[in-house]
Amino acid sequence: MTTRSRYLLLLGLRWLPVGLMIPVIVLLPLERGLSIAQVGAVAAIQGFTVLFLELPTGGLSDAVGRRPVLLIAGVVNLAAIVLWTVADSVPMFALVYLLQGVYRALDSGPLEAWYVDSALAEDPEADIEAGLSHSGVVLGLAIAGGALLSGGLVWLGPLGWGPLGSVSALTVPVLVALVLSLLGTVALALLMSEDRPARGLAGLAASVRGVPAAIGGALMLVRRSRVVFALILVELFWSFGMVTFEKLMPVRLSEVMGDPGAAAALLGPVNSVAWLASAAGAALVPLLARRLGPAWTSVALKIVQALTIVAMGLLGGPAGVIAGFLLCYAMHGAANPVHAGLLHRQAEGAYRASLISLNSMVGQPGFAIGAIVLTAVAGQAGTPAAIVTGAVVLGLAAPLYLLRPKKEFREQSPSGISGSLAL
Numbered sequence: 096m097t098t099r100s101r102y103l104l105l106l107g108l109r110w111l112p113v114g115l116m117i118p119v120i121v122l123l124p125l126e127r128g129l130s131i132a133q134v135g136a137v138a139a140i141q142g143f144t145v146l147f148l149e150l151p152t153g154g155l156s157d158a159v160g161r162r163p164v165l166l167i168a169g170v171v172n173l174a175a176i177v178l179w180t181v182a183d184s185v186p187m188f189a190l191v192y193l194l195q196g197v198y199r200a201l202d203s204g205p206l207e208a209w210y211v212d213s214a215l216a217e218d219p220e221a222d223i224e225a226g227l228s229h230s231g232v233v234l235g236l237a238i239a240g241g242a243l244l245s246g247g248l249v250w251l252g253p254l255g256w257g258p259l260g261s262v263s264a265l266t267v268p269v270l271v272a273l274v275l276s277l278l279g280t281v282a283l284a285l286l287m288s289e290d291r292p293a294r295g296l297a298g299l300a301a302s303v304r305g306v307p308a309a310i311g312g313a314l315m316l317v318r319r320s321r322v323v324f325a326l327i328l329v330e331l332f333w334s335f336g337m338v339t340f341e342k343l344m345p346v347r348l349s350e351v352m353g354d355p356g357a358a359a360a361l362l363g364p365v366n367s368v369a370w371l372a373s374a375a376g377a378a379l380v381p382l383l384a385r386r387l388g389p390a391w392t393s394v395a396l397k398i399v400q401a402l403t404i405v406a407m408g409l410l411g412g413p414a415g416v417i418a419g420f421l422l423c424y425a426m427h428g429a430a431n432p433v434h435a436g437l438l439h440r441q442a443e444g445a446y447r448a449s450l451i452s453l454n455s456m457v458g459q460p461g462f463a464i465g466a467i468v469l470t471a472v473a474g475q476a477g478t479p480a481a482i483v484t485g486a487v488v489l490g491l492a493a494p495l496y497l498l499r500p501k502k503e504f505r506e507q508s509p510s511g512i513s514g515s516l517a518l
Contacts, residue, residue: 098217099226101286102210106230107237108279109206112176112272114241117366119249123265127183137188142459144196145203149456152200161205161212162289168201169280176273180266204451209287211439223439227432231377235428239370244271246367323441323450325495329434330454333397334461336489338469339404339482340423347408347478348416358413365417372421373428380429393433393496400426401490408482437496 096104124134156164175194182188207230214221245268253264262270318324349358384392400423407419438454465485473481 096286098210098213099229102206102226103229103233105206105279105282105286107233108275108282109202110234110237111241112275112279114238114243114370115245115248115268115272115275116179117238117242118245119265119268123179123269124182124188126263126265129185129188133185134188137185137192140189140192141196141199142463144193145200146456146459148197148200149203149453149459152203155201156205156208160289161209162283162287164201164205165209165283165287166280168198168205169276169283171201172198172276173273173280176269176276179269180273203455206287207435208451209289223436225381227435227439228377228381231380231428231432232374235370235372235374235377239367239374241272242367242370244268320441322498323438325498326434326438326441327454327457329393329397329492329495330457331461332488332492332495333430333434334458335465335468336401336404336485336492337427337462338465339485339489340407340420340427342466343469343473343478343482343485344407344416344420346473347482348413350478351411351416352413361413361417365420369421369424372425376425376427376429377432380433383429384433389433389437390496393430393437394493396426396430396433397493397496398490400430401486401493404486404489405483408479408486 124137129137152164171194175191175198178187178191178194182191207227210226210230211223214223214226248267248271249264251264251267253262253267345358345362348362352358352361380392380396383395387395403419403423403426405419407416407423410416410419435451438450441450465488469481469485472484
């Protein structure tokens with residue numbers, strides 16, 4: 096099995112349980128007695144945990160190795176899902192989200208960094224963008240498939256058998272996610288190989304002491320490279336704008352339909368189709384990148400995505416809102432692998448996971464600020480105005496992709512023709 100095949104298989108196993116959990120992640124705590132305000136409060140714990148741990152865990156991955164960090168993450172995730180199956184109070188759900196935050200921080204970056212390092216070690220001219228675009232396809236299909244499977248499991252109703260006795264319909268997808276997460280962790284142990292010498296406890300201690308150096312190396316890349324700094328700023332603006340289609344779209348759909356219940360029922364299949372659209376965008380983007388180059392492709396995708404968000408906010412009727420939403424997700428799925436490829440081209444192998452974590456970490460405050468600002472705008476000026484505002488901020492990221500390094504360097508294009516990478 097090739098490195099790319101192993102990477103895509105492990106990625107699919109990582110995100111399929113997420114798709115199963117998405118449709119019930121709010122409804123299950125409500126069923127067990129939490130209020131909507133309490134659900135929001137405990138869910139925020141995950142975001143703050145990721146924010147504080149993202150960069151240190153990225154440094155840990157660079158210092159200790161991708162495989163051990165991912166295996167630790169898998170164990171933490173299993174503990175969180177086990178607790179999900181029985182949690183019935185605010186403190187228990189708070190612990191669930193704390194563990195999920197630790198898992199997300201540990202899991203963010205190492206698998207992708209392992210794939211890129213392994214692919215470039217096998218072939219320095221490897222087309223990593225193609226592999227990353229394939230990963231976007233797999234991610235979208237896994238989440239969409241998991242969400243559809245979750246809906247089917249809930250529709251079948253509660254389980255009245257087994258060692259747990261009667262299990263509610265909303266808990267069934269969580270149990271299936273637990274089994275698939277266990278399978279994914281075992282697959283990591285079997286399929287992920289890493290060439291790092293065993294050095295005993297002393298070597299492990301030395302690696303852990305290297306975490307600050309790995310973090311410092313990633314920060315140094317940002318300080319000395321205006322291209323890396325620009326890419327990090329893109330992530331900040333992008334995350335701000337993501338609030339429009341992740342948080343405000345359901346509100347907008349409810350407004351144009353005039354029936355919150357009908358809008359909620361429609362959101363399930365619409366979200367599944369959106370992830371399929373994201374997968375389609377990721378599958379098609381290599382064709383565009385070969386013609387325009389990664390930088391200009393990123394500019395075009397950001398501008399078009401901003402326009403689809405404007406459409407989502409201004410078009411009348413459910414059909415217009417949903418059409419804008421689906422096109423937005425297609426652009427989102429296409430943009431992710433190109434942005435990741437540009438970031439990887441600027442990263443040094445020793446600090447690769449740290450830089451990915453830094454990029455991800457910037458997204459946390461970006462999204463949080465966007466949520467605060469745009470919901471305030473929605474309250475004062477209406478949801479369409481808030482959505483358009485978010486679209487404008489997201490679109491402002493587009494020119495940052497054109498920032499060139501002080502010294503332009505050359506690389507082999509996927510076609511084998513040497514050319515400059517203008518960023």
